[in-house]
Amino acid sequence: MSEQPPLEGLWTPVRTADGSFTLAHPVHGEACHSRAGAWEESRLRYARACRLAERARGERVLRVLDIGTGLGLNLAAALESVRGTSCRLEVLTLELERGVIEAALQLLERERAALEAELAREWSEALALLAAALRDPAGRAQGASVALRLMLGDARKTLPSAPEETFDAVFLDAFSPGVEPELWSAAFLREVARGMAPGSLLSTYSASTAVRAGLRAAGLRVGQGGRVGTKASGTLASPDLALEPFPPRLERRIDRRAEELRGEF
Ligand SMILES: C[S@@+](CC[C@H](N)C(=O)[O-])C[C@H]1O[C@@H](n2cnc3c(N)ncnc32)[C@H](O)[C@@H]1O
Numbered sequence: 001m002s003e004q005p006p007l008e009g010l011w012t013p014v015r016t017a018d019g020s021f022t023l024a025h026p027v028h029g030e031a032c033h034s035r036a037g038a039w040e041e042s043r044l045r046y047a048r049a050c051r052l053a054e055r056a057r058g059e060r061v062l063r064v065l066d067i068g069t070g071l072g073l074n075l076a077a078a079l080e081s082v083r084g085t086s087c088r089l090e091v092l093t094l095e096l097e098r099g100v101i102e103a104a105l106q107l108l109e110r111e112r113a114a115l116e117a118e119l120a121r122e123w124s125e126a127l128a129l130l131a132a133a134l135r136d137p138a139g140r141a142q143g144a145s146v147a148l149r150l151m152l153g154d155a156r157k158t159l160p161s162a163p164e165e166t167f168d169a170v171f172l173d174a175f176s177p178g179v180e181p182e183l184w185s186a187a188f189l190r191e192v193a194r195g196m197a198p199g200s201l202l203s204t205y206s207a208s209t210a211v212r213a214g215l216r217a218a219g220l221r222v223g224q225g226g227r228v229g230t231k232a233s234g235t236l237a238s239p240d241l242a243l244e245p246f247p248p249r250l251e252r253r254i255d256r257r258a259e260e261l262r263g264e265f
Contacts, residue, residue, distance in 0.1 A: 009099025
């Protein structure tokens with residue numbers, strides 16, 4: 001899809017096939033979303049896979065851990081999921097680079113008129129919250145149905161510094177293990193698993209055996225996430241919910257790798 005001149009911090013805007021935008025990293029060039037559709041990915045891979053809309057009808061509060069804030073599109077999809085319900089979201093969002101949020105703010109300003117109305121509304125709300133959180137010394141912002149906390153820095157450090165927090169949904173959306181392996185390490189996945197409440201769900205676009213094994217070694221049930229765009233499957237994890245199993249040979253491969261990882265702990 002089409003690339004445009006860079007924004008804040010040299011993040012490059014990319015228009016994706018569903019008309020929404022993503023940003024490509026200034027150094028390694030990987031895009032924050034699938035070029036087949038950034039907004040579609042946020043809605044289906046994260047908000048819908050974590051069953052937020054369905055759970056919002058029966059819960060007063062849903063606590064979301066958003067790993068890799070980026071452009072705030074996954075946050076926007078989470079906000080959309082609780083709209084029209086009395087459920088409130090409490091979101092902890094973790095981002096290494098302030099510049100990506102600033103680039104997203106510039107991008108929305110520049111492209112608002114080119115966006116589908118629903119996306120423009122949801123993304124504006126998410127980015128207004130993130131902008132308020134950037135201005136707040138404690139990184140906090142409030143909306144009508146959301147309390148947001150933004151922690152800037154390496155998630156391997158910021159997440160353990162919020163040990164009191166537990167979550168009903170986790171969006172694990174780091175750059176791919178090939179370019180940025182840090183947030184896919186078995187040690188970080190253990191830290192994420194530690195914060196997952198009973199009944200919680202984690203979703204990620206990664207279908208890597210090593211990532212699936214890392215989640216299993218962290219004590220989670222791990223299953224197959226559905227097709228989104230051109231990506232045939234992702235990964236779901238939960239401390240206790242039944243998930244769609246992998247084909248038997250792949251199950252055995254994940255089990256063997258998880259066993260090796262447990263031996264390394
Ligand atoms: C794939 S993008 C996330 C897209 C985002 N979820 C969205 O909805 O727009 C990955 C994000 O993770 C951030 N990131 C990379 N390494 C990180 C780290 N160690 N700690 C926290 N965030 C990190 C990147 O700066 C980038 O914004």
